[in-house]
Amino acid sequence: MPPSAIKPFRRHIFVCVNKRDGKPACEDHDAKAALAKAKEAMKALPFSKRDGVRLSQSGCLGQCEHGPVAVVYPSGKWISYASADELVHFVLEAIEAAD
Ligand code: FES
Numbered sequence: 001m002p003p004s005a006i007k008p009f010r011r012h013i014f015v016c017v018n019k020r021d022g023k024p025a026c027e028d029h030d031a032k033a034a035l036a037k038a039k040e041a042m043k044a045l046p047f048s049k050r051d052g053v054r055l056s057q058s059g060c061l062g063q064c065e066h067g068p069v070a071v072v073y074p075s076g077k078w079i080s081y082a083s084a085d086e087l088v089h090f091v092l093e094a095i096e097a098a099d
Contacts, residue, residue, distance in 0.1 A: 010053055011072055011074075012073045013091055014070060014073075015056070015068075016058050016063075016068065016070065018060040026064070030084070031068040034084035039055055041092060042091060049096075068081055
């Protein structure tokens, strides 16, 4: 198999925005709005800081009872956030983390 031309991200952050019928889910806590705020905060950073970082909305991450949740790779660090500001802090901290 030839080597992949796909360049890996330095950080990839997934924010669950899933909704489930009659069951707890992250979007019950306005996860989409929190993600939008985190994206704004990230875009406000100089390009050199956010280069190689991807902030993605995701479907269910399998932690619904702890929602709303987000996770960053490659560290595998999770957050169950209580506010949009807490998610923003998590995202900015993940971007700043030493390699
Ligand atoms: S709905 Fe968000 S982790 Fe399942």
